Amino acid sequence: MPEGTAVDAERRAPGREREGTGRAAREPRAGQPAREAHQARLARVVASLRGDGAGQAAPLGLSKRTSNLFRDRAAGPKRRLDLDEFTHVLDIDPAAGWVDVEGTIRYESLVDATLPHGVMPAVVPQLKTITVGGAVAGVAIEATSFRQGLVHDTLIDFDVLLPDGSVVACAPDNAHDDLFFGFPNSYGTLGYAVRLKLKTIPVRPFVRVEHRRHAGQRAFFDDLARQCDGDADFVDGVVFSGTDLVLSAGRFVGEAPWTSDYGFERIYWRSLRERETDYLGVHDYLWRWDTDWFWCSRSLGAQNPVVRRLLGRKRLNSRFYTRVMRANARLGITRALARLRGRFTESVIQDVDIPLDRAAGFLDFLLREIGILPVWICPIRPAEGGRRFTLYPLEPGLRYVNFGFWDVVETGSPREAGHFNRLVEREVMRLGGIKSLYSDSFFTPEAFARAYSMPAYAALKARYDPDGRMLGLYEKCVLRA
Known part of the structure; x- marks a missing residue:
């Protein structure tokens, strides 16, 4: 509409x-x-x-x-x-x-x-x-x-x-x-x-989203804590630079004066800096990031209006982008084009969870050492008084901040395999955080065992897969077997 x-x-x-x-x-x-x-x-x-x-x-x-x-x-x-x-x-x-x-x-x-x-x-x-x-x-x-x-x-x-x-x-x-x-x-x-x-x-039929712009990290993370303690139903944000951060707080509402459509020609992540208030139907709000895979559709030129219309609504989604990404990884097109320009690339696709009181420090590191922008920000708070999940041991009741950053880092000279990803892993561990394992990991066996409770995992493996019919976690997620 x-x-x-x-x-x-x-x-x-x-x-x-x-x-x-x-x-x-x-x-x-x-x-x-x-x-x-x-x-x-x-x-x-x-x-x-x-x-x-x-x-x-x-x-x-x-x-x-x-x-x-x-x-x-x-x-x-x-x-x-x-x-x-x-x-x-x-x-x-x-x-x-x-x-x-x-x-x-x-x-x-x-x-x-x-x-x-x-x-x-x-x-x-x-x-x-x-x-x-x-x-x-x-x-x-x-x-x-x-x-x-x-x-x-x-x-x-x-x-x-x-x-x-x-x-x-x-x-x-x-x-x-x-x-x-x-x-x-x-x-x-x-x-x-x-x-x-x-x-x-x-749920209610619509979500009213307030985009709160901040010029500094401290104000952004302080506001994030306030919104999490308030009456918001949804809280996330985007870091566009160290001086341009937007916190989005969404609330269910029963009526909307108008609604925005980010399923085709308009782009949700750009709207964060164009609007202070927005309204979406609840279904469209839940999938607001899928249309452009957050902002990763930029790599396909899909945010160019002409390309966007050629692709059409049916191809503007994570399903299509994933197929293209896998074809690119298999054929090595991005790497080959970078080498023709005398550049070396490393894919850094990571989500990490950092305690809130250390989040600003991690963002400083990310801007200084990795340089990927934008960065998605999403607060997490596991239920208080609960038992920790063995292989992802966030502290119950402690507030964390998820940082999602997904792009290719280019350099003018070759680095060791996984150089930037290794920097991320070391900093996450230093700050008492944890890293998701859906993407590349380079942990040593010893560091992995400390981060992901491998002695407890060994007990689970002995009880539920004693014959080793499935791969082990380190073997699958780090060695990529």
Whole structure:
């Protein structure tokens, strides 16, 4: 809908125009029939896993058409398990505040299934193609994380398919609580989540976003703390430079004088410096970053109006950009063009979490040593009084700041492999932070063991994958096996 047009809240209730679309919505919406269909799918995959020679030497891996990992992996032999059928909503209770889903449902479909009920998953990651199981086995975040924590902080219980074909139910207070707290950040090295029950939160039809500009880091981070302690429903921000920082605070509202559309010609991240206040439908707000992959579509020229129109609305999304990125990595086009100009490149695609009281220091380092801009900022606060998640041990109740920075650093002379990524890792560890493992990592085994609780991981591996049918975490995430 064009800006300046009044919007009727009842007519544009959350998700109403999309009800009945998407894979999830075409299946049984909830209840016993959906659970029976889930059990039938699970029985088939268990039989397949047990029947394909579980004792084979090749490690077990998922057969996937897409991935949101950003590290090249070795093309070694693997036994591939197909979980592509596990894309359904099994049950939803908006009043009780939960939704029960299968592990490979994408958030795009999950949002379409929950919004008609007036709720959304408590944390909706930024990209449509992220799966719920992937968001838990990895680490996922968004602008509700200042109150809800990471995706895995919103887990109620879940079922894990182990590499030997058995299925265990994990809850924070049952016999498999060690796997409940040990599964997040395990990246498919302990098993696969085939069913997950997650918290939901109520929504209203629209989100009013206030963009608060700051000329200094101290004022920005002080304001971030204030907004997190206030009544905002969403908090995130962008650093455009050391003297140009924008904090965005979003609040649900029932009516909007107009709404903005950032799904085609207009670009959301640019609007942060063009507007003080904005209104988006709740669906469009949740996917505000997907259209341009934050701002990474610049690399494809997709922010040029002519290129944008040639690509069309259907190609302006993370799904298309990911395919192009993987083709570029495979063919080495960016590296080759840089070498023709006498330049050397290193891809620095990282998300790191730093305690809030040290965030300004990390930003100083980032601007001085790495130089990537813009930088996404997202506050996180794991629930107070809770138990730490073993492999991603943020302190419960302590506020952290996620820094997301994704680009290529160019230099005029060659450096050791991973030079800039190694600088980031050392600084994160020095400041008591932690780094997500979805992209390149260069930790030594000793540093990795300290950062990610490898003695505790060894105990989990001994209990749930004693025969080593899956790769180990260091082997998969650092050695990229």
